[in-house]
Amino acid sequence: AQSVTQLDSQVPVFEEAPVELRCNYSSSVSVYLFWYVQYPNQGLQLLLKYLSGSTLVESINGFEAEFNKSQTSFHLRKPSVHISDTAEYFCAVSPSRGGGTSYGKLTFGQGTILTVHP
Amino acid sequence: EAGVTQSPTHLIKTRGQQATLRCSPISGHTSVYWYQQALGLGLQFLLWYDEGEERNRGNFPPRFSGRQFPNYSSELNVNALELEDSALYLCASSRHRGAGQETQYFGPGTRLLVL
Numbered sequence: 023a024q025s026v027t028q029l030d031s032q033v034p035v036f037e038e039a040p041v042e043l044r045c046n047y048s049s050s051v052s053v054y055l056f057w058y059v060q061y062p063n064q065g066l067q068l069l070l071k072y073l074s075g076s077t078l079v080e081s082i083n084g085f086e087a088e089f090n091k092s093q094t095s096f097h098l099r100k101p102s103v104h105i106s107d108t109a110e111y112f113c114a115v116s117p118s119r120g121g122g123t124s125y126g127k128l129t130f131g132q133g134t135i136l137t138v139h140p
Numbered sequence: 141e142a143g144v145t146q147s148p149t150h151l152i153k154t155r156g157q158q159a160t161l162r163c164s165p166i167s168g169h170t171s172v173y174w175y176q177q178a179l180g181l182g183l184q185f186l187l188w189y190d191e192g193e194e195r196n197r198g199n200f201p202p203r204f205s206g207r208q209f210p211n212y213s214s215e216l217n218v219n220a221l222e223l224e225d226s227a228l229y230l231c232a233s234s235r236h237r238g239a240g241q242e243t244q245y246f247g248p249g250t251r252l253l254v255l
Contacts, residue, residue: 065230066246112183126196127185128244
């Protein structure tokens with residue numbers, strides 16, 4: 023089974039400041055890692071994902087996340103945030119191998135609400 | 141390319157009634173997933189369908205059920221509604237059989253309110 027812990031439930035930050043949203047996971051098998059974003063009254067949108075290869079992955083809107091296997095972390099960062107980044111961010115994992123009760127499902131963290139102030 | 145669509149957007153029911161929620165996946169996707177996003181409980185996996193069959197199920201009682209049709213659209217049924225079933229129900233779809241690397245794309249959700 024997998025579990026995901028997002029260490030901060032809320033992160034307030036001023037516009038143009040850097041931000042880091044923390045995510046740690048636990049799993050007995052290797053996993054794929056995802057960050058999703060949810061804007062108010064909307065569904066989830068994929069921000070970025072780590073499947074294999076380079077441990078640093080980037081999104082088209084300036085976010086990046088680094089997979090750290092030894093620390094079982096997948097923290098999300100942005101060097102300069104914008105008002106429009108205000109949303110709830112979810113870290114999620116899925117097992118990289120088939121079978122078992124976790125197969126096919128995403129396990130989500132509790133979410134981090136990022137609020138960008140002008 | 142059209143995204144995942146869900147209907148209705150909002151649904152109001154009373155305790156004991158049944159609710160039916162619908163989902164149409166992205167064209168070419170064969171897997172459909174259902175998640176519940178309840179206040180204070182986060183996003184919880186409900187069901188996964190692929191090629192018309194239920195492939196996995198989360199820790200929910202049997203009154204949560206569903207099916208997948210030949211065109212890969214899906215229906216989630218919740219029987220004997222309880223107040224705590226009030227939540228946003230999200231549907232997602234992916235290619236192939238839910239292999240972990242296949243990205244799940246989410247719809248806008250159906251907000252169910254049980255009075």
